Amino acid sequence: MSARPDRSAKRRILLADADAFYVAVARLADPAGAGQARLLIVGGSPERRGVVTSASYEARAYGVHSAMPMARAVRLCPGATVVPVPWDACAAKSREIGAVLRRFTPAVEQASSDEFYLDLSGTEALYGDEALAATAHRIRQALTTETALSVSIGGGTSRLIAKLAASLAKPRPGSDADGVRVVEPGAEGAFMLQFALADIPFIGPKFQERLARFGLQTVSDAVRQERETLVRWLGEREGTWLYERIRGIDRAPVEPDRDVKSVSRDETFATDLDDDDALAARLLALADRASADVRAGGLVARTVTVKVRDADFTTRQASRTLAAAVRSDRVVYAVARELLARLRAARRVPARLLGVALSHLAVADSEAQLSLLEPPAEHIESERDRAISRAIDEVRERFGRDALGRGGQARPT
Numbered sequence: 001m002s003a004r005p006d007r008s009a010k011r012r013i014l015l016a017d018a019d020a021f022y023v024a025v026a027r028l029a030d031p032a033g034a035g036q037a038r039l040l041i042v043g044g045s046p047e048r049r050g051v052v053t054s055a056s057y058e059a060r061a062y063g064v065h066s067a068m069p070m071a072r073a074v075r076l077c078p079g080a081t082v083v084p085v086p087w088d089a090c091a092a093k094s095r096e097i098g099a100v101l102r103r104f105t106p107a108v109e110q111a112s113s114d115e116f117y118l119d120l121s122g123t124e125a126l127y128g129d130e131a132l133a134a135t136a137h138r139i140r141q142a143l144t145t146e147t148a149l150s151v152s153i154g155g156g157t158s159r160l161i162a163k164l165a166a167s168l169a170k171p172r173p174g175s176d177a178d179g180v181r182v183v184e185p186g187a188e189g190a191f192m193l194q195f196a197l198a199d200i201p202f203i204g205p206k207f208q209e210r211l212a213r214f215g216l217q218t219v220s221d222a223v224r225q226e227r228e229t230l231v232r233w234l235g236e237r238e239g240t241w242l243y244e245r246i247r248g249i250d251r252a253p254v255e256p257d258r259d260v261k262s263v264s265r266d267e268t269f270a271t272d273l274d275d276d277d278a279l280a281a282r283l284l285a286l287a288d289r290a291s292a293d294v295r296a297g298g299l300v301a302r303t304v305t306v307k308v309r310d311a312d313f314t315t316r317q318a319s320r321t322l323a324a325a326v327r328s329d330r331v332v333y334a335v336a337r338e339l340l341a342r343l344r345a346a347r348r349v350p351a352r353l354l355g356v357a358l359s360h361l362a363v364a365d366s367e368a369q370l371s372l373l374e375p376p377a378e379h380i381e382s383e384r385d386r387a388i389s390r391a392i393d394e395v396r397e398r399f400g401r402d403a404l405g406r407g408g409q410a411r412p413t
């Protein structure tokens with residue numbers, strides 16, 4: 001037996017997360033003097049409708065946050081410079097970040113336009129037994145130099161630990177964080193104790209309510225309970241899931257990007273929704289964010305799926321595959337609204353969750369991009385058709401023939 005600790009069983013996972021990504025890219029692209037604006041709000045349409053995609057830290061101090069209606073944001077922070085999201089620049093930056101990261105490991109999974117999981121397990125020898133935090137600092141430095149973006153990196157033995165560590169790594173005003181936070185193997189349990197249960201991905205408002213009924217609000221509340229108690233309160237599946245999460249245990253693998261075949265956004269409501277207008281408003285926000293993710297990835301999508309989970313946990317979905325690939329909020333929302341109407345007509349009960357997924361993803365090559373911005377699905381020009389076919393062939397080559405991938409899994413926002 002070797003005296004060295006067996007690290008083969010311990011994964012080395014990082015999450016690289018760009019700081020205020022859309023704001024930073026808007027400043028670099030500098031439309032309408034955004035480069036100089038301290039109070040900067042990115043998002044919406046040129047007429048200042050739609051929702052906030054991101055806001056500078058200074059604007060956030062006025063209460064502005066992402067997904068807020070732009071009209072409200074402008075009222076809260078009247079001095080702000082407002083610019084639309086520079087989608088092409090964001091897609092380019094996203095690709096630049098991915099390219100830098102893939103030099104360090106091929107196991108890179110893009111979780112959103114500016115979040116990338118890396119699995120560095122087994123690279124110890126390659127990096128001369130360098131500590132994971134030191135590797136993370138080198139990666140961060142390479143990203144700063146080559147992309148001109150500030151990227152925070154969290155690390156540990158699981159995606160969960162990496163994600164939570166990245167949230168603490170961010171160099172915010174008033175914090176002494178330096179952009180890297182790595183949790184050492186064995187320290188996961190102690191690390192978790194500082195978090196609220198709501199900080200753990202996938203513990204949404206409804207689950208929080210259930211937990212609060214048992215007096216569970218923080219990780220330290222929950223770790224005092226036996227596994228059997230949690231199972232009795234929450235059921236076998238959720239009780240065991242929570243028992244593991246609060247100890248930092250998460251076995252989900254980093255899935256390199258060839259496995260990503262769909263982009264989805266879900267929302268679990270604080271209270272079940274039955275009102276059509278209220279559901280339409282949520283659907284608009286979800287369609288907006290899902291299509292934003294697609295655009296930021298430099299992609300287009302052909303299939304729109306709407307998922308509803310009814311109050312009694314019945315999950316239903318409806319899909320439509322379009323003749324032409326799309327990426328605009330307007331088209332995605334129009335299709336999603338029809339699908340939601342169909343689902344509601346089939347069964348009209350309060351909904352506890354709503355989701356929008358975009359699949360059949362294709363690379364938006366520049367030729368297709370010009371003509372695909374807002375295509376009426378029924379007007380397909382032959383040249384556009386050819387461009388789409390090429391893009392689809394390319395994506396089949398890259399992602400395989402199946403349209404839907406890990407769909408349905410909510411992405412942390």
Ligand SMILES: [Mg+2]
Pocket residue numbers: 017018019020021114115
């Ligand atoms: Mg970010």
